[in-house]
Amino acid sequence: MINSITARGISKSYAEQAALHKIDFAVQPSEIFGFIGADGAGKTTLFKILTTLLKTDTGTAEVCGYDLEQDFLAIRRIIGYMPGSFSLYGDLTVEENLKFFAQVFDSTLESNFELIRDIYILLEPFKKRRATDLSGGMKQKLALCCALIHRPQALFLDEPTTGVDPVSRQEFWQNLKAVSHQGITTLVSTPYMDEALQCDRVALIQSGKILQIDTPANIISSFPKALIILKTSGNKNLLINSLKEIPLAESVFSFGETIHITCEPADKPELISKIKQNQQNISFVDNPQPDIEDCFLYYMQRENG
Amino acid sequence: MKHFKIFVWKEFLHIWRDKKTLMIIILLPIIEVLLFGFVLTSEINNVSLGIKDLDNSLWSKNLILKFHNSEYFQVRMLHSAPEVENALQSNSIKAVLEIKPDAERKMRAGESGIIQLLLDASDPNIARTIEVYVNNIMASSLPRAQPAQSYLSIIPLMYYNQELKSVFKSVPGLMAVVLMLICAMMTSVSLAREKETGSMNVLLISPLKPWHIVIGKMIPYMAISIVNILMITALSYFVFGVPIRGSLLLFFFFSILYVISALSFGLLISTIVQTQQIAMMISLAGLMLPTTLLSGLIYPIRNMPGWLQRFSGIFPARWFVEILSHIMLKDSPVSYYLQPAGIILLITLILLVIATKRFKLRYD
Numbered sequence: 057m058i059n060s061i062t063a064r065g066i067s068k069s070y071a072e073q074a075a076l077h078k079i080d081f082a083v084q085p086s087e088i089f090g091f092i093g094a095d096g097a098g099k100t101t102l103f104k105i106l107t108t109l110l111k112t113d114t115g116t117a118e119v120c121g122y123d124l125e126q127d128f129l130a131i132r133r134i135i136g137y138m139p140g141s142f143s144l145y146g147d148l149t150v151e152e153n154l155k156f157f158a159q160v161f162d163s164t165l166e167s168n169f170e171l172i173r174d175i176y177i178l179l180e181p182f183k184k185r186r187a188t189d190l191s192g193g194m195k196q197k198l199a200l201c202c203a204l205i206h207r208p209q210a211l212f213l214d215e216p217t218t219g220v221d222p223v224s225r226q227e228f229w230q231n232l233k234a235v236s237h238q239g240i241t242t243l244v245s246t247p248y249m250d251e252a253l254q255c256d257r258v259a260l261i262q263s264g265k266i267l268q269i270d271t272p273a274n275i276i277s278s279f280p281k282a283l284i285i286l287k288t289s290g291n292k293n294l295l296i297n298s299l300k301e302i303p304l305a306e307s308v309f310s311f312g313e314t315i316h317i318t319c320e321p322a323d324k325p326e327l328i329s330k331i332k333q334n335q336q337n338i339s340f341v342d343n344p345q346p347d348i349e350d351c352f353l354y355y356m357q358r359e360n361g
Numbered sequence: 362m363k364h365f366k367i368f369v370w371k372e373f374l375h376i377w378r379d380k381k382t383l384m385i386i387i388l389l390p391i392i393e394v395l396l397f398g399f400v401l402t403s404e405i406n407n408v409s410l411g412i413k414d415l416d417n418s419l420w421s422k423n424l425i426l427k428f429h430n431s432e433y434f435q436v437r438m439l440h441s442a443p444e445v446e447n448a449l450q451s452n453s454i455k456a457v458l459e460i461k462p463d464a465e466r467k468m469r470a471g472e473s474g475i476i477q478l479l480l481d482a483s484d485p486n487i488a489r490t491i492e493v494y495v496n497n498i499m500a501s502s503l504p505r506a507q508p509a510q511s512y513l514s515i516i517p518l519m520y521y522n523q524e525l526k527s528v529f530k531s532v533p534g535l536m537a538v539v540l541m542l543i544c545a546m547m548t549s550v551s552l553a554r555e556k557e558t559g560s561m562n563v564l565l566i567s568p569l570k571p572w573h574i575v576i577g578k579m580i581p582y583m584a585i586s587i588v589n590i591l592m593i594t595a596l597s598y599f600v601f602g603v604p605i606r607g608s609l610l611l612f613f614f615f616s617i618l619y620v621i622s623a624l625s626f627g628l629l630i631s632t633i634v635q636t637q638q639i640a641m642m643i644s645l646a647g648l649m650l651p652t653t654l655l656s657g658l659i660y661p662i663r664n665m666p667g668w669l670q671r672f673s674g675i676f677p678a679r680w681f682v683e684i685l686s687h688i689m690l691k692d693s694p695v696s697y698y699l700q701p702a703g704i705i706l707l708i709t710l711i712l713l714v715i716a717t718k719r720f721k722l723r724y725d
């Protein structure tokens with residue numbers, strides 16, 4: 057199958073500070089491909105490069121068959137881009153924003169209506185409202201509508217769900233799935249690990265390097281370590297510090313209410329008995345399963361040595 | 362063209378929605394003209410003038426009567442040197458006219474130095490104005506057959522603005538400042554806003570061409586500037602009686618040329634800065650201040666040191682003021698101000714070339 061987007065060895069630094077280091081990946085047509093990483097991992101820089109706004113230092117990419125360097129103007133005509141911050145016009149109404157972006161992109165609201173119908177129906181009651189007065193979730197929906205209005209071949213969404221409430225986030229992902237079913241390749245970045253599960257494939261990215269690329273299910277199932285999850289009724293920080301003292305424990309991380317400990321699978325029974333010996337006020341979670349965040353932390357630790 | 366139209370439509374909406382800014386840019390010129398016209402005037406009315414008559418002739422009495430009848434002076438007769446000194450020091454009079462003994466006889470004999478004018482020059486502008494007024498009244502009291510110079514060392518002749526009304530001089534300068542403020546600041550801020558909010562990135566990816574964005578930003582402010590030009594002109598004509606002696610068509614033609622040069626400045630600023638705040642700072646400190654100070658609006662250019670005079674030449678305002686006074690006050694032939702017009706055109710072209718070169722389609 058021909059890839060929709062291919063990146064080969066993209067590197068970029070700002071004033072000697074490396075932002076991206078030899079990024080390679082390939083995205084298939086109508087795939088939802090997620091970049092998962094913390095703030096400052098290089099996601100926005102990568103998106104700006106792929107949308108032809110920013111030049112690379114080294115490396116190249118092809119977007120829908122066009123070369124990033126030679127055909128950057130052609131690429132601009134066939135992509136949709138939603139920057140990280142809300143970058144529509146707050147002083148224009150919903151309707152006016154749509155009209156402007158439709159006409160600028162040689163389109164009309166009607167011509168690609170089936171693509172945005174589901175999103176537009178939610179926006180329609182507010183069409184006379186100024187964009188700045190919309191809720192966070194509505195703003196994102198409007199921005200998505202504007203990015204889709206000319207039926208792009210590839211859609212680049214930079215942290216579209218940051219600062220949006222959980223219900224709107226869920227709706228937003230439903231919208232994205234519907235869009236990808238219409239044959240639009242979607243690249244999306246997010247700092248929320250749980251959103252990885254919404255993507256067809258994800259790239260885990262940290263400090264400008266890709267740690268792993270695979271389907272979320274494969275990433276989780278190939279987690280090579282044994283996981284112990286426990287809760288405490290005592291002082292969590294003290295517990296974490298003392299758990300880190302145990303040589304068999306390879307990593308100890310706080311996950312909200314719980315503590316995640318990893319070790320070699322063979323060492324698990326011994327580690328559990330050691331923890332039980334030394335600690336009171338703790339309870340083990342039965343049959344612990346790793347999630348994307350465990351995998352992310354594992355790869356991150358491996359990368360840092 | 363469709364792209365361009367929709368972009369200009371969007372720009373007009375931005376301006377229309379921001380009512381406060383719109384009010385400021387519409388009202389500011391009116392307020393400025395009224396301020397300069399009524400308050401910041403160096404005109405003289407009711408100046409207290411001391412007269413010391415040592416001649417006591419019919420002629421000198423006649424001359425004093427003329428000063429009495431003038432609306433510009435309030436005459437106070439003085440009799441001794443200490444009295445003169447006192448009055449000047451206590452600020453109760455601004456000038457003293459001393460008619461020397463035997464003035465009438467000496468005048469008929471064609472001698473000079475018959476009258477002395479003492480001026481309180483602590484405000485040189487007012488002193489100079491008083492001198493002119495006094496000379497004008499004096500001139501009418503001297504026999505026509507004799508050249509006026511034989512009685513007074515200098516009799517400057519004030520043309521075009523015989524009454525030295527400062528509002529005449531202020532209007533071109535005000536137009537220069539107000540148009541520079543609106544055009545340069547508003548375009549640079551408006552472009553910087555697109556960068557700051559990130560919408561510029563979306564525009565760059567769109568099929569819009571750079572000239573759509575650049576010219577599209579200029580058009581609405583050009584429209585507002587034309588409204589401002591009309592308002593300033595009407596206000597100064599109807600309220601202050603500032604004439605436009607030359608062609609109205611040329612007046613608007615060169616005003617629009619100046620507006621384009623100011624817009625180009627705004628454009629250049631916006632290619633340098635990333636935020637609205639810095640755009641505003643640069644337009645205010647880097648453009649408004651030199652425009653106000655170096656256009657001749659407040660301080661005459663010929664009073665500046667040579668290097669500063671040359672420096673003032675890089676700002677179109679100076680040349681615009683020169684053109685406007687040619688058209689409004691003198692009705693000079695076009696050839697008299699082709700040079701300043703050419704300089705404005707050159708500055709504009711240079712700015713536009715640099716700005717276009719600096720307008721980045723992609724970032725490094």
